[in-house]
Amino acid sequence: MDWTALGVSIRLSFWTMVVLLFVGTPVAYWLAFSRWRLKFAVEAIVALPLVLPPTVLGFYVLVSIGPRSPLGRLYREVTGDTLPFSFKGLLLASVLYSLPFAVQPFASAFGSVDQRLIEASRCLGSSSWKTFRRIIFPLSLPGVVTGMILSFAHTLGEFGVVLMVGGNLAGRTRTASISIYDDVQALNYNAAFQTSMLLLGVSFAVLAITYAMRRTLWAAWPTR
């Protein structure tokens, strides 16, 4: 049973979720309220990780953060470190990989806030930022929490992207799903079984909490 790998998985999922809250929110806001003609293209790009093989996404991320790429060079000049096969590189890849799981629930929650409440806020002299902070975001909280939990759960189960970008470094980039693969390769079925059970339990618990909240807490949420 690889507790270290599980720790890496949970740490990665947690930080992915936090980053997506801050990155996904403006993207979702733009998607919900923009009237740009080519918005559909951006929507398609955001949804791409849903259908793209994780290895393809992982490969592109690996190439674009490699030491020869502009991004990789810039990162090394600023921090003196490299991104591939590091936790931060893995985090970047995970954020991209789980982007639609956060952005889509966020955007649909923002978009379903009653338009007249937004107009009422504007008529009372509020800026877009205040309207977002005081009206749109609080009323979208159920959707935001759903998006965060989904992105957490999705990151917890990722495999292909991690393998491509993170490699398999114990304590740094070896996640639970990779440790299961390693155990199976080494015919260590017992350890694989235990880690799998644990992942199954954690994933089920997270989703069960989400759906339970939808039924009790959010059912009483003052959205109309």
Added chain:
Amino acid sequence: MADEIIVDIEKRFPGGATIRANFRLNLAAASTAILFGPSGAGKTTLLRSIAGLERPEQGLIQFRDEVWFDHARSIHQSPGLRKVGLLFQDYALFPHLTVRKNIEYGLDHLSKPDRRRVSDEVMGLFEITDLADRRPREVSGGQAQRVALARAVAPRPRILLLDEPLAALDVPTRARLRTELRRLLEQIRIPSLMVTHDRTEAISLGHQIVVMAENEVRQAGCVNEVFRHPADAKVAGILGVETILRGVVVHLDAGLARVLVGPTEVCSVVLGELREREAVLVCIRAEDVTLQRDKHKIESARNHLAGTIQSIESDGAVERISLDCGFSLVAIITRTSREDMGLGIGTSVTASIKASAIHLIRL
């Protein structure tokens, strides 16, 4: 000082109609102007354009000496900069905030104690102090209207825009709140512009009226004047021609009210509640007034008013006749019957009106 608002705009809808509006109004401090017209005439869109929530394709909107919208100069001020208070049809209260927080929402420019002082003051005025800590879903329709009005009024807007403020309520509540709304609008002394398609609301709340039909402004002016002299057959069809007078109830008996209008007394059937010595608006539709040359027949009409003809306006086959019978009254008759009766300016006639045709509106 009266605030002048000038509107001259065109607003297009994709694949739909174009709304044209052109009017100017002088709004005195406690006065209400009505945007009147049938549903779908473009009233709400016009109101939203004035608020700054819609951007017209053409034209100009000016308030006092401030340009709110000018297509030619690409000026389109945000609703916040225009300092308008908008009351939405279904109130649009923020469901996650308490009544107090709703009212304080537009007061961010004030310090916290000042916000509290203003919200206390406004809640006191609107008699909703008890509701301060409730959420919008915990208040009744009538209370929600007062909360919404309080929220719109708290930042002291320069003009109040009301979009069918009574339409969301059931009929008995509507009659009660109409009286209440009138009182509140008089108290806060902010000029207001109100959209409605209800004649009674227009008559009882409005001082001036802008009539819209088929996406166009057809007439603008004083309520009394517009009802008495509609500009064209279309406006007359929407409003009906009507004499509106102020009166005082002097006697109530067996479902009939005697109302004193100037020196003249009229008799009306009472519908709903009414008290003696109460001030009312007396409404008489011109179609309900019949004219006779002498007063000798006994007939079913309760009111027989002696008067002289002041003016005759022709509107095709029918004519609008203004009488002086202690107050000014408009009657509509056909040209042929006027000719048969030999009526002309200065002729003495008796005007008969059934008691059930006189409509009283409480003030």
